[in-house]
Amino acid sequence: MTTIVRAKPAPFTFDARHTALVIIDMQRDFIEPGGFGEALGNDVSLLSGIVPTVARLLAHARSAGWQVVHTRESHAPDLSDCPPAKLLRGTPNARIGDEGPMGRILIRGEPGNAIIDSLRPLDGELVIDKPGKGAFYATRLGEELAMRDITHLVFAGVTTEVCVQTSMREANDRGYECLLIEDATASYIPAFREATIAMIHSQGGIIGWTAPLDALLEAH
Ligand code: C5J
Numbered sequence: 001m002t003t004i005v006r007a008k009p010a011p012f013t014f015d016a017r018h019t020a021l022v023i024i025d026m027q028r029d030f031i032e033p034g035g036f037g038e039a040l041g042n043d044v045s046l047l048s049g050i051v052p053t054v055a056r057l058l059a060h061a062r063s064a065g066w067q068v069v070h071t072r073e074s075h076a077p078d079l080s081d082c083p084p085a086k087l088l089r090g091t092p093n094a095r096i097g098d099e100g101p102m103g104r105i106l107i108r109g110e111p112g113n114a115i116i117d118s119l120r121p122l123d124g125e126l127v128i129d130k131p132g133k134g135a136f137y138a139t140r141l142g143e144e145l146a147m148r149d150i151t152h153l154v155f156a157g158v159t160t161e162v163c164v165q166t167s168m169r170e171a172n173d174r175g176y177e178c179l180l181i182e183d184a185t186a187s188y189i190p191a192f193r194e195a196t197i198a199m200i201h202s203q204g205g206i207i208g209w210t211a212p213l214d215a216l217l218e219a220h
């Protein structure tokens with residue numbers, strides 16, 4: 001069945017059978033005090049504010065029967081999947097692999113690397129560990145979506161201008177029709193969130209569509 005959402009720059013049309021919700025990096029390391037995000041000097045409350053909205057979106061996707069995908073930005077404990085250029089970024093007190101209050105920063109299996117409790121994945125949902133900012137780079141996401149005949153992706157998560165935008169651009173280049181839920185994404189730098197939303201739907205939807213969650217929930 002086709003659903004039409006009031007979106008920018010034009011209505012977004014999708015079929016639930018070919019649609020996946022992609023929730024980017026709603027991990028303790030970014031959202032909770034004591035993680036990577038806070039160690040970089042950010043105010044994590046700017047991100048935690050969207051959790052109830054992402055939870056409503058996730059509940060909707062589950063009840064509508066969409067495929068659900070969760071991503072985690074994460075690296076192997078020996079950092080073999082972390083290029084030197086990425087390792088050297090950050091601040092001296094917060095580098096990938098350093099010990100922090102929630103375990104080693106951005107390392108797979110550490111407490112801080114987990115998805116926050118209120119958005120915990122269920123059986124049957126895909127969890128994609130990604131060493132890059134984009135969800136397709138060096139992951140099996142493309143193959144998993146192709147196996148399920150997914151053509152449309154609805155995006156949420158953090159941070160808007162980094163991992164969400166990179167993943168959405170990768171998806172757009174691969175031919176997916178992409179919708180970003182505006183109030184289910186956040187940045188430590190609010191102006192960057194606004195700019196990213198504007199960029200995505202500019203020039204006739206050069207990267208895709210954007211809409212608030214209510215527009216999706218009211219769609220039929
Ligand atoms: C960042 C992300 N901001 N998930 N990661 O480093 O956006």
